[in-house]
Amino acid sequence: MIRHSIGMAFIWVGIAFDFLGVLGLLRLPDVYNRLQAATKCVTFGSAGLLFGVFVLKGFTSFGFKVLLGIAFIFLTSPIAAHAIARASHRSRIPLCPESVADLYEADHELREEGAHASGQNP
């Protein structure tokens, strides 16, 4: 009975996080903000949902498959998010007008200037 309550609590929290993450994906103004909200919330939401199902099912074959799914989501989702953010910044998708700093762009320009100077000097 306690196990059922804990599992259902995890499932409810996971579904709430899923819904809020999708709301952030709809409402935020920028690609990068949308990526941040959606990836964090949906990863935690689906992982919480899967953990709730694992608590409900226990150490059966279904439960082990669910644990495997949690490990897989935690390994792959940040990698995909990082690749998409890097690609969208490199393909010159602009930031929203309210944003105050773009440190990645500044770092990139600095590195290109350094490479240019070191190419000229010798």
Add this chain to the structure above:
Amino acid sequence: MRVVRWLVGAAVIGVLAYLNFFVFRAPLLVKLVNVILFSALLVLYRVVRGPSPADRVIAVDILGILVIGVLVLLGLHYDQGFFMDVALIWALLSFVASLAFAKILEGRRLDD
């Protein structure tokens, strides 16, 4: 104006949640699956009308994760293990597709 839009959105979501959880007669897990499917509908709006291609890629990635949640809940409801196999393979293919889309978006070929 902004407050009015917020209130209208909250009222629409509240009415849909009331219809789903108190009017619709179904087991609880089916109601929870309905919530995730409604979220997937909202994500499809971002897929169709994303201003930039990166928005569509993000939305497709998130759609894959939502489908994993739907499959796990359906497997719990029907008490069948093979739904989780489908979910794992879906996660693998979604990850590979996201990486490939990111690479194409960056302007590189797939065999770089």
